[in-house]
Amino acid sequence: MSFLSISNVSKIFGGVVAVEDFNLEIEKGEFVSFLGPSGCGKTTTLRMVAGFELPTSGEVVLDGENITYKSPNQRNVGMVFQSYALFPNMTVAQNIGFGLQVRKTPAEEIRKTVDEMLGLIHLEKHAEKYPFQLSGGQQQRVALARALAINPRVLLLDEPLSALDAKIRVELRQEIRRIQQTMGITTIYVTHDQEEALSLSDRIVVMSQGHMEQVGTPSEIYNHPTTEFVASFVGQLNLLPVTEVNVQNGTCKLNGQLVRFDHSEQSEQRQISAKPRLAIRPEEFQFGQAEARNVVLGRVEVVMFLGAVVRLRVRIGEALVSVDLFNERTMILPRVGDDVTVNFPAHACWIM
Amino acid sequence: MSSNSFSKPVDTKRDAPKARPALSGWRDWLGVAPFFLFVFLFIVLPSFRLLIGSFQDVDGNFTLKNFADLMDPSILGAYWVTIRISLATAFGGGLLGFLMAYAVTVGGLPRWVRSALLTFSGVASNFAGVPLAFAFITTLGRVGMVTVFLKLIGVDLYDKGFSLYSFWGLSLTYMYFQFPLMVLTITPALDGLRREWREAAENLGATPFEYWVKVALPILTPSILGTMILLFGNAFGAYATALSLTGGFINLITILIGSQIKGDVLHNVGLGYALAFGMVVVMGVMMTLYYFLRRRSERWLKQ
């Protein structure tokens, strides 16, 4: 049996279904992200694990113990909030020691743990400061230390980085992962940022409108999305209308031209819709002719130089397609209006 | 309110090139000159006159006698009663006001109770003087409605030593404008308690009681004390209510000054100045305290 198991959990707020039939088994030490747009039910699910919301049905079992109806202060589950939620009247050290203090831990032991935690987040020098004297990134690190100080069975993070600047966000993201791996703590991380979820997680749960879309490792989610929602929410996806789809052979017609696609997963997992479309990621394209690859013609409509990547918008038949190329120092950029030949391998595309 | 002194650094950071080069320094000051002139004429000058006057005798010579006269038992008594009544009503009104504000913010009552309470508080905190005194006379006076009602059910207030025209009667009357003021000023502070603080405390294992004792009340303390100081000042300077309720029967410092202006009791102008100056000193101390408490709570609550 897994360490944390969330089974058949649903939550209804005044007739509105926030979470529907959520099922997930999390192993000890695993880092799982809930990824989805706002209002998809990811935070609600997290709050049910923390005990701030009661499930309408289903149960939450932690380490063999059913905690579904246990009050939040009995669960020993650490939580980090989006808005830090540090107690403004306490110093950094007092904030970190709060959980131990209400557990009536001896003062000496509290001091030891607080020092240890301060070391972990590299804020030893700020122990006696108040939250308002710290930057947002420092505050969130203190919040992390505060949640970890009680030695929780599970660590819950609710969009912990979304109030921070982009640069700090990346820094702190790596730090969270480092600390999580050092302590080997089971972690659930809620985010709407796919990059965070992909870079941090052992597994990702993609959610939409209250239900789970797909569960899998970052590379499974990105390379083998099982639903259109996942495919388009995680990463960029081009969808080109095609005709005469033949799943057995893995062929279809794009603007009357024969194109091969990957049909290995097609039969069991996906239904072909009435208006079939060829799905392909922008980075799979290359310019020029190539043997054994699909080759199509298009016209450049937009050129955006983004640094490491050059993003083009190319008109192929009816569809406007995003094409990402890696930048090279000597590369000559195509210009708007240029006619171009692009190619892509058959294994990179599939029918949705 | 929270944007006071903290907004400055932010503003200067955003202080991109100005749309038009600044007017030269001294002309900038012209913009605030009328305000300074007004404050000088109608606040500074009168205060200064009181200060000077309290060190002068009738002929305008320097003296400390006015302050020595303040030591007269009847005057010290007046200060003491005024301070006591202000403390009692600040504390009593503050407590009731806090509990009511608590009830409508975190106490789980329906929304309409809150708006009704806030509207009523707005009105009642502005209700003072003769009308207020009269309302209490018809309620708790010798033949007031509540007095008569209590007598009917066997409790004779006035037999038990209560009088509306005494210390406690006046305190009860003052409370009518005191606790609504508390409700009005403390409700925003209670609204400022963020849900995440409670959740974080619970999550870390604290009981609701521990949350209140260790987190919420410490956060609210500067606001509560600060507001009580405002209430203190509110009662300390009250004149109309006391005068019309007791007709000057209770020896309050404001009533002493009033008599001095009318010239019917004291005939020593210098003493009047000293009395007034004493009031300003007491209020000055209180307001300084208030200022620091407010600074502290704003600092905490800024995010």
Added chain:
Amino acid sequence: MRRNTFWSWFWIFLGTLYFLLPLISTFLFSLRAKKDVLSFLSYERIFTDVNFTRTLGFSLVVAVFTILVSILLVVPTAYWIRLRLPQLRAMIEFMTMLPFVIPAIVLVFGLIRVFSGAPFFLTNTYAGTNALLVAAYAVLTLPYMFRSVDAGLGAIDVRSLTEAAQSLGANWATILFRVIFPNLRVAILSGAFLTLATVIGEFTIASFLVGIKAFGPYLSLTGQNKTYEASSLTIISFLLTWAFMGLIQLFNRGKSDSALAGAH
């Protein structure tokens, strides 16, 4: 989450009793001017009393002048320290708090001592006295007006608005009267009604400066001489305060409505 609301209701109930009992007993008392029957006789007497309308009118006029003076004094100053002189903010805030430190009775004492003699002699003429009264009230209500206006300025981006207006070619008068004032309408109005509510029934300063001409002293005199009229006056003045507060609420609500409408 369910929680026990018993104590919440209890405190609200207690407070409501405190609020209502004095009003109810005053109201019932005011109906007893005729022996043995309930009547509105005392109200009739008040409304037909020339002094009632005269003093109320006088205090209203004083209030209007106070509001005008107060707006002209506070708005440009608060605007200017946000725009040009942020270093003066702490000082000006301190000054607007001074009226809290100086009780009304002390203020009027000082004002009389300063302005009744040389070189001002303000109290020698009616106009002078009335001007002094307006000034005293402007001092008394300065904290409320300043806070209200300053909060209003804080809610709009003064600098950007000013710069936008400047770049479109507006001069300072245009900026102040066509950009800043309209955006502060709600803040100014709520400050104004608070001033109105304070000034109308004010007793301390009025009684020493103009005496029975003002509404506050008139209330007091009636209270001493005519019992039933006093109780009906109490009810009337409570309703007046209520009306002013209601107007403040109305304008504040209007603000959020229009903000919503703007977002659509």
